[in-house]
Amino acid sequence: MELLDQERTIAAIATAPGTGGIGIVRISGPKAVGIADAVFRTPSGKKLADAHTHTIHYGHVVDPAVQETIDQVLVMLMRAPHTYTGIDTVEIQCHGGPFVEQRILETVVSAGASPADRGEFSKQAFLNGKMDLSQAEAVMDLITSSSEMSRRASIEQLAGNLAKEIEYQCSLLLDLTTLIEANIDYPEYDIEEVTYDRLLDDISSVLVRLEDLYRTSDSGIRIHQGVRTVILGRPNVGKSSLMNRILGRERAIVTEIAGTTRDVIEENVDLDGVPLRLIDTAGIRQTADTVEKIGVDLARKAAESADLVLWLLDASALDDMEPVEDPSEMLDFLKEKQYIILINKNDLTEDRTRPPFLPEDAPVIWVSARTGDGIRALSEKIRAMFFSGAVQADSQPLITNVRQKDALRRALEALTSAKEAVTEGMPEDIIMIDLTNAYDALGEISGKTLKSDVIDEIFKRFCLGK
Numbered sequence: 001m002e003l004l005d006q007e008r009t010i011a012a013i014a015t016a017p018g019t020g021g022i023g024i025v026r027i028s029g030p031k032a033v034g035i036a037d038a039v040f041r042t043p044s045g046k047k048l049a050d051a052h053t054h055t056i057h058y059g060h061v062v063d064p065a066v067q068e069t070i071d072q073v074l075v076m077l078m079r080a081p082h083t084y085t086g087i088d089t090v091e092i093q094c095h096g097g098p099f100v101e102q103r104i105l106e107t108v109v110s111a112g113a114s115p116a117d118r119g120e121f122s123k124q125a126f127l128n129g130k131m132d133l134s135q136a137e138a139v140m141d142l143i144t145s146s147s148e149m150s151r152r153a154s155i156e157q158l159a160g161n162l163a164k165e166i167e168y169q170c171s172l173l174l175d176l177t178t179l180i181e182a183n184i185d186y187p188e189y190d191i192e193e194v195t196y197d198r199l200l201d202d203i204s205s206v207l208v209r210l211e212d213l214y215r216t217s218d219s220g221i222r223i224h225q226g227v228r229t230v231i232l233g234r235p236n237v238g239k240s241s242l243m244n245r246i247l248g249r250e251r252a253i254v255t256e257i258a259g260t261t262r263d264v265i266e267e268n269v270d271l272d273g274v275p276l277r278l279i280d281t282a283g284i285r286q287t288a289d290t291v292e293k294i295g296v297d298l299a300r301k302a303a304e305s306a307d308l309v310l311w312l313l314d315a316s317a318l319d320d321m322e323p324v325e326d327p328s329e330m331l332d333f334l335k336e337k338q339y340i341i342l343i344n345k346n347d348l349t350e351d352r353t354r355p356p357f358l359p360e361d362a363p364v365i366w367v368s369a370r371t372g373d374g375i376r377a378l379s380e381k382i383r384a385m386f387f388s389g390a391v392q393a394d395s396q397p398l399i400t401n402v403r404q405k406d407a408l409r410r411a412l413e414a415l416t417s418a419k420e421a422v423t424e425g426m427p428e429d430i431i432m433i434d435l436t437n438a439y440d441a442l443g444e445i446s447g448k449t450l451k452s453d454v455i456d457e458i459f460k461r462f463c464l465g466k
Helices: 032-039 098-110 120-127 133-143 148-158 161-185 196-215 217-225 239-247 290-304 327-334 375-386 402-423 428-446 452-459
Strands: 010-013 020-028 055-063 068-078 089-096 227-232 265-271 274-280 308-314 339-344 364-366
Touching: 010 098, 010 120, 020 032, 020 098, 020 120, 032 055, 032 068, 032 089, 032 098, 055 098, 068 098, 089 098, 120 133, 120 452, 133 148, 133 161, 133 428, 133 452, 148 161, 148 217, 148 274, 161 196, 161 428, 196 217, 196 402, 196 428, 217 274, 217 402, 227 239, 227 290, 227 375, 239 265, 239 274, 239 308, 239 339, 265 375, 274 375, 308 327, 308 375, 339 375, 364 375, 402 428
Parallel strands: 227 274, 227 308, 308 339, 339 364
Antiparallel strands: 010 020, 020 089, 055 068, 068 089, 265 274
């Protein structure tokens, strides 16, 4: 892995773009304190170099080139190793205007700092051993979290839930390969003998734990990305009204004119703690309107790639499905999907008779997009379908992205191959190849065995200033 440039001191605006009460310019590196002292003036004239770590100081940022005061600030001093990056860090808390922040950053760069790359502060933390790669990814997951479930899972991963599990399983594999290698290279010495029964027990133990972890991967990914949920139904059954009700705001246009929605509308939403990627679509019907037909085609494509389909029916028009919508055709499609049938506008009728064309085992919920009735039942049903039992974000490690899942899959394949080799009585050196491959794949989750260019690409996806 490429070593961190220990001489590079970086700086960036750490707060989001736009106007706010406070802006932060972060400096990290071996020269961070000296650079800050070059632009910061306290009323007493005291230098940061003489101050204790983890202290806050009042003063002004001054452009030393022209001795002009730029802003009145608070400066936080944090010395290595007890910092986010593991290196000396200074944070300048200024007034949160884009021009002020940029001017301070330019002054800091003129004093000797280098503009930080995207994610470079977190990369410093990773390379300095302050966190593993799964924890670094949790930082961005936390920043971009859009649900309570996602926030909790990110906090737990940042605390090291997944890192500790991966490290433990890697240590078991490393101990096993080390013992095998010692038996092969030094048979004449009194070293603990590795029997095939021992190999089978140890490999099986790791396999069971990793298989448990892999089973939660889809749920873990959905926690952060949201359950991709597509609302389908004929025109004017209330799809856009339902989306607006779940979002809690007017996002989709609602009119009495059939075919108002022409495009696919997507929004992330926290539905009673359940993360959804909610997608409103054009009404499904035969139409000669070219634009509406494109919208119908997009709706079908969105449904094909959905994790969950919500088929919306109109409670006041259940006896009038044909020829606008063919229930049998929709039900044939839903057989291959996770789905819930929502019967909307239940506030317009007291009849709760289950439509005879629906299968007995089809999940049905009566709702009202106008009043919100049934929405809580919907969230509970989705939670049971996608997150029940298998995932407790606050109590167990989770695989949270496709990169981690792929690495875990390859580790499982290698361990399965090793187990088969043991069962068939293959030589120990052949078994060790599979165990080494499993260790390397598992180490990619923590970043321990990942190539430096891949690590660089991962951190480039981070925010500037984080």
